[in-house]
Every structure is written in structure tokens, then in C-alpha cells.
Amino acid sequence: MTKPTTNQSAARGPVDHEVRDQIVSAATAHFRLYGYEKTTVSDLAKAIGFSKAYIYKFFESKQAIGELICANCLREIETDIRAAIDSADRAPEKLRRMFKAIVESSMQLFSEDRKLYDIAASAATEHWEAVRDYELRIQQMLQEVLRLGRETDDFERKTPLDEAANAIYLVMRPYLNPLLLQYSFDSTDDAPAQLSSLVLRSLSR
Numbered sequence: 001m002t003k004p005t006t007n008q009s010a011a012r013g014p015v016d017h018e019v020r021d022q023i024v025s026a027a028t029a030h031f032r033l034y035g036y037e038k039t040t041v042s043d044l045a046k047a048i049g050f051s052k053a054y055i056y057k058f059f060e061s062k063q064a065i066g067e068l069i070c071a072n073c074l075r076e077i078e079t080d081i082r083a084a085i086d087s088a089d090r091a092p093e094k095l096r097r098m099f100k101a102i103v104e105s106s107m108q109l110f111s112e113d114r115k116l117y118d119i120a121a122s123a124a125t126e127h128w129e130a131v132r133d134y135e136l137r138i139q140q141m142l143q144e145v146l147r148l149g150r151e152t153d154d155f156e157r158k159t160p161l162d163e164a165a166n167a168i169y170l171v172m173r174p175y176l177n178p179l180l181l182q183y184s185f186d187s188t189d190d191a192p193a194q195l196s197s198l199v200l201r202s203l204s205r
Contacts, residue, residue, distance in 0.1 A: 019058060023044070023050070023065065026048040027065045027066075028069050028116070030047050031066070031069065032113065032116060036118055036122060037118070037122070039062070041055055041056070041062050044062075066119050067123065067128050067130045069116065069119055070130045071130035073109060073120055074120065074131070077102075077105040077134075080104075081098060081101045081102055082141065084097040084101035085101075085141060090149075091146070091155060092155075094145045095149075095196055095203075096200070098145065098196075099172065099193075100196075102172055102175050102192075106175055106176065106178075106181050107188055110178075110181060117178060121179050124180075125179055135173075135177070138169070138172075139165060139166075139169050142168060142172075143162075143165045146161060146165055146203075155203040155205070164203070171195055172195075
């Protein structure tokens with residue numbers, strides 16, 4: 001298994017954001033056409049018009065490029081989830097909208113950009129840092145909603161906050177994790193409403 005790289009260590013050589021962005025943009029287009037697994041750094045070099053050695057001045061491996069692209073895709077999903085949470089006032093409705101946004105945004109990535117989704121699936125399989133960071137931030141959002149619900153007396157307080165958050169996150173995870181989502185297609189229409197209702201009943205005072 002390839003050792004995961006961090007986003008900060010992915011860049012090497014000159015700090016030239018314009019060139020790095022050009023490489024990432026070309027790689028994204030190439031991955032969309034041919035897929036992540038079938039593309040080599042040599043392929044990217046030919047597509048961009050750079051030498052392979054020059055690309056390695058900015059990225060230490062193909063995975064480093066893929067991880068940055070993966071992080072960008074997951075950030076889009078995360079932005080949708082944050083917007084859904086912020087669009088409601090009370091914690092129960094925030095939680096309902098969070099479930100809905102998780103399923104809809106994840107499915108949108110899968111259906112509209114399958115080859116980029118495959119990068120995210122590879123990242124989840126190999127536990128890339130981009131996926132770990134994404135899941136951590138989603139868990140933090142969930143804890144925010146639970147904390148608000150306890151402060152407003154909408155949710156029970158007997159269960160330790162981290163225990164409740166972890167249990168609910170496990171319910172959400174099949175629709176958050178790119179690798180697991182492909183096994184949950186049959187339930188995506190009804191899942192947000194049914195799962196959020198079940199979780200809210202468990203949180204009631």
C-alpha cells in the first residue's frame with residue numbers, strides 16, 4: 001500500500017502556485033478522460049507539455065496530485081453540507097438537512113464525475129489524509145449540531161457527546177465515505193428522511 005502523503009508535503013521545489021495549479025488542472029482533465037489508475041505521471045507530462053522531472057519538482061508522486069484533486073472534490077461536498085446546516089435555525093432541522101445534503105452531494109459527485117469519484121474511492125481505500133481530514137471535519141460539524149441541540153433542550157444530555165456523535169457518524173458514514181457509497185445506491189432516495197428521523201428519535205428528551 002502506498003504511504004499516504006500530506007497536502008502540505010505534496011508540493012516540492014519552487015513555490016510557484018501558477019505552475020502547480022496548471023499541473024492540477026491538466027491532471028484533473030486527464031483523470032476525467034482516462035481515470036486515475038490508468039494515468040501515469042509520464043502521461044500527464046505529455047499532456048501538459050512539461051517533462052516528467054519538472055512535474056516532480058512540484059509533486060512527489062501521482063498520488064500527491066490525486067490527493068489534492070480528491071481534497072478539492074471533498075471540499076465541494078463539505079461546502080454543501082455546511083450550507084445545509086447553516087440554512088436552518090434549530091438543531092433538529094439542521095440534522096435533517098445535514099443528512100439530506102450528505103446523500104445528495106455525494107451522489108452528485110458520483111453521477112456527474114465518475115472518474116473523479118474513482119480517485120476519492122481510491123483515497124478511501126488507501127486512507128489518504130485528504131479523506132481522513134474530510135471525515136474529521138464532518139464529525140466536528142455533527143458535534144456542533146448536537147451541542148446546539150443540548151443547549152436548546154432539543155436533545156438529551158445523558159449520553160456523552162463524543163459517544164453520541166460517533167454513533168450518529170457511523171449511521172452517516174455509508175453515504176459519506178466514497179468507497180462505501182457505491183454499496184448504498186438502492187437506499188439513497190429514502191435514506192435521508194428515514195435515518196434522520198430515527199436518529200432524532202434517539203436524541204429526544
